[in-house]
Amino acid sequence: MSPKSPRPIGAAESTLRKLVLGWASTLAELPSEGATVQILYPRCAGIDVHQKTATVCVRILDQSRRAPSETRTFRTMTADLLDMKGWLAEHGCTHVAIESTGVYWKPVFNVLEDQFTVVLANARHVKAVPGRKTDVRDAEWLADLLQHGLIRGSFIPPAPIRELRELTRYRTTLVQDRTREVNRIQKALETCNIKLGAVASDVLGVSGRAMIEAIIAGTEDPVQLADLAKRKLRAKLPQLEAALAGRVQPHHRVLLRQSLDHVDFLDRSIAELDRQIEERMAPFEWALKLLDEIPGIGRRVAETIIAEVGLDMSQFPSAKHLCSWAAICPGNRESAGKRLSGRIRHGNRYLRAMLVQAAWAASHVKDSYLGAQLRRLAHTCGLKRALVAVAHSILTIIYHVLAKRTPYTDLGPTYFQRVDPDKLTDYHTRRLRDLGFTVTLTPNAA
Numbered sequence: 001m002s003p004k005s006p007r008p009i010g011a012a013e014s015t016l017r018k019l020v021l022g023w024a025s026t027l028a029e030l031p032s033e034g035a036t037v038q039i040l041y042p043r044c045a046g047i048d049v050h051q052k053t054a055t056v057c058v059r060i061l062d063q064s065r066r067a068p069s070e071t072r073t074f075r076t077m078t079a080d081l082l083d084m085k086g087w088l089a090e091h092g093c094t095h096v097a098i099e100s101t102g103v104y105w106k107p108v109f110n111v112l113e114d115q116f117t118v119v120l121a122n123a124r125h126v127k128a129v130p131g132r133k134t135d136v137r138d139a140e141w142l143a144d145l146l147q148h149g150l151i152r153g154s155f156i157p158p159a160p161i162r163e164l165r166e167l168t169r170y171r172t173t174l175v176q177d178r179t180r181e182v183n184r185i186q187k188a189l190e191t192c193n194i195k196l197g198a199v200a201s202d203v204l205g206v207s208g209r210a211m212i213e214a215i216i217a218g219t220e221d222p223v224q225l226a227d228l229a230k231r232k233l234r235a236k237l238p239q240l241e242a243a244l245a246g247r248v249q250p251h252h253r254v255l256l257r258q259s260l261d262h263v264d265f266l267d268r269s270i271a272e273l274d275r276q277i278e279e280r281m282a283p284f285e286w287a288l289k290l291l292d293e294i295p296g297i298g299r300r301v302a303e304t305i306i307a308e309v310g311l312d313m314s315q316f317p318s319a320k321h322l323c324s325w326a327a328i329c330p331g332n333r334e335s336a337g338k339r340l341s342g343r344i345r346h347g348n349r350y351l352r353a354m355l356v357q358a359a360w361a362a363s364h365v366k367d368s369y370l371g372a373q374l375r376r377l378a379h380t381c382g383l384k385r386a387l388v389a390v391a392h393s394i395l396t397i398i399y400h401v402l403a404k405r406t407p408y409t410d411l412g413p414t415y416f417q418r419v420d421p422d423k424l425t426d427y428h429t430r431r432l433r434d435l436g437f438t439v440t441l442t443p444n445a446a
Contacts, residue, residue: 040149044095045088046142048135049104052076056084057139058091059147069143071136076104081111089115097146099123099138100154109156119146119153126151155325157310164280164307169350171273172304178266181259185212188255193246199239204263207233211244212260216253277303287311290401293408294394295370296362301354305398308351313403319396326351328392344388355391362390369411370394376416 042061047054057071070091074084088096096112097119098105105120112118126145145151157165182204186197194215200208210228219225226240233240281288284306291302309322316322323329327347333340362370370390377386401408417424425441432439 038149039147041095041147043092044097044143044146045091045093046097046139046144046146047099047108048138048142049076049098049101049108050135051104053135054081054084054108055135055139056088057136057143058088058093059143060091061147069140071139073135076107078107078111081108084108085111085115088112095119095146097121097142097151099126099142118156119151120156121145121151122154155315157312160280160283161307161310164277164303167273167277167280168304168307171270171277172350172353174266174270174273178263178270181262181266185256185259185263188252188259189246192248192252194248195243195246196240199236199243200233205233206230209260212256215248216257216260218253220248281306284311286405287402290405290407291398294358294362294397294401295365295368295410296358296360296394298361301358304350304354308348308354309398309402311402313399316399319399322399323392323395326355326395328352328355328388328395352391355394356387358394359387359390362394363387367413369413369415372413372416 039061043059045056045058047056052075053073054076055071055073057069059069062068072084072087074080074087093116095117098108099121100123109118109120121142126142142151156162186203189196189203189212196208196211197203202208203212207229210230211225214225214228222241222244225244226237229237229240281303287306288299288302291297291305292299297305309326313322316325320329325347327345328351329344330342331345333342359370359374362368363374365371370393373393374386374390377389381389397408400406429439429441
């Protein structure tokens with residue numbers, strides 16, 4: 001076959017598209033006696049969203065069981081989105097599919113959610129085979145998939161929870177910025193030979209802050225600087241005098257001043273966000289009290305968890321579905337009968353960070369089930385993997401606590417000894433025999 005003849009190549013691409021991508025559309029256009037795919041939504045639309053434009057494809061099932069499409073492109077300004085909403089209402093659409101594209105889908109969703117059932121599609125799940133890709137084809141593909149019920153919508157919490165989520169995520173970002181600024185202060189002190197971090201555990205504590213302010217003001221005497229120490233730090237005066245003998249240049253004072261002012265600004269911003277979040281958490285105080293009883297979870301962690309997960313656990317069929325959605329469970333990768341890497345997926349990083357933080361805090365709670373679980377797993381799979389496993393357990397507990405609205409009941413640190421005592425007995429007996437002892441076990445009368 002000559003490579004210059006375009007008709008066979010075009011026919012092959014058309015056949016491949018019908019077999020792989022357009023099978024649902026092809027079957028929908030057949031008469032009713034030949035159709036084998038059920039159409040769930042007779043009037044629906046697919047929207048391909050970009051920063052400046054949104055391409056909308058409407059599919060309406062007629063009496064002959066055909067679903068012709070009509071496509072229009074709108075700008076993404078609010079007035080244009082309202083026009084798009086009216087256009088969809090004129091066609092009698094009930095369901096709308098939007099591809100999750102950065103943050104560009106949010107304005108469209110905010111305008112449409114009060115009148116239509118909006119399905120947010122994961123771009124990875126609806127990705128088409130490369131080639132012949134245009135905005136119109138993408139919108140048609142979304143509408144086609146939605147009409148046959150082939151899109152699994154992403155979880156979108158209600159508006160009050162979404163507001164909380166934006167505030168808590170911004171607070172997390174500011175806390176991270178504050179940590180970076182404190183590290184810059186530490187770096188500037190090391191640059192000018194001030195080893196304050198080697199003696200004081202908190203560089204920006206009461207004593208450390210007073211010393212840095214004195215350094216910025218021009219004090220260079222190590223004895224005077226060390227004398228600013230408070231309380232327990234005064235027991236380390238000789239070490240402080242040695243650590244504060246540095247070589248501070250004028251530009252170091254400028255850097256320290258700027259960094260301290262930035263830290264103060266971030267502290268005020270975080271305090272204001274805490275106040276705003278506390279006001280919006282008032283209707284959910286019952287959930288905060290329930291979550292606060294779980295070891296390792298404080299108020300800030302509970303606020304973030306509620307903002308990310310919400311309170312309606314019926315969105316998730318089970319605790320396993322919730323853990324899978326949060327990507328806090330092992331990866332499921334198997335091929336040719338071989339179990340591949342169990343590395344966790346990239347999920348909700350804000351929720352995962354708070355859960356791991358709660359797991360680390362729970363490991364320090366004495367006489368708790370979660371602490372015993374971490375110590376039990378850390379010996380076999382390492383500390384980091386054990387933390388992820390404990391975070392998985394915490395999220396499972398959260399699911400049942402919020403779904404049943406019942407307080408958390410700790411299983412106790414001896415749970416793993418009670419659940420299989422024979423296995424534990426055999427393990428310790430074998431270890432003693434390996435050490436050369438003759439073991440005879442006599443059970444107590446009790």
